[in-house]
Amino acid sequence: MLKEIIVVEGKSDTAAIKRAVEAETIETGGSAINQAVYEKIRLALKRRGVIIFTDPDHAGERLRRLITARFPGCKQAFLSQEETTKNGDVGIENATPEMIRKALENLKTDYQSAESEITQDDLMDAGLLVHPDAAARREAMGRLLGIGYANGKQFLKRCQMFQITRKEFEEALKLFREEGFQ
Structure with a gap:
């Protein structure tokens, strides 16, 4: 099991992550993010670490920026739109388990300053x-x-x-x- 908790947008993303690796997730509930979710992320970062793994679209990038601004030091996983597009739909839920594992092996950590x-x-x-x-x-x-x-x-x-x-x-x-x- 991964030590860090992965922040994703929704249930379909969680399902895709669990097909690829043994991990726990925090779901933001889509492009919106509320105080309760921020509190879960804060606690996860303090206790286990956080990996941000949002969709490579406008809403996912917005979430990534919001979380990173509030919680510097999160690890981040990325997949391209090409790797996550199926029938015109862009999302982590469309990635293969192999692609997800590869993204999680190539984590980046932000350093704000x-x-x-x-x-x-x-x-x-x-x-x-x-x-x-x-x-x-x-x-x-x-x-x-x-x-x-x-x-x-x-x-x-x-x-x-x-x-x-x-x-x-x-x-x-x-x-x-x-x-x-x-």
Whole structure:
């Protein structure tokens, strides 16, 4: 059983997690989050640790930001929209057990006050900002770095929050280019 408690959006996500690993979850009840849920997360973080594992869509990213702002130091698991989409529906509940296990093996921990080696200029040089295909490029780089998809501003914040090193960024960029992105 995982030591940490996984924060997910709903019952279907809990079911998918339990098909993949032995773990306990806290369900937020969707994109809304109330004080009782915050209290459960606070207690879980204090006693066992927390992994945030929300859907890679607007509502899931909003929840991730709300929880992270209130509880710095949570571990985070990410899957891409591609990995979690089934019949047009995006959600952790659509991921395979193998994908969920892989995401849980590649956890990131946020460090709110960290200085990153990655700058906005690095993102520009990699075509992750102000490029006709910037969104697709960030999706691919986010997958390779294990930080998920984000808009340009949030992508830089995630690089900082998760202390992505220049070496990690350059290695991901090399794989990114091997995948056909130039």
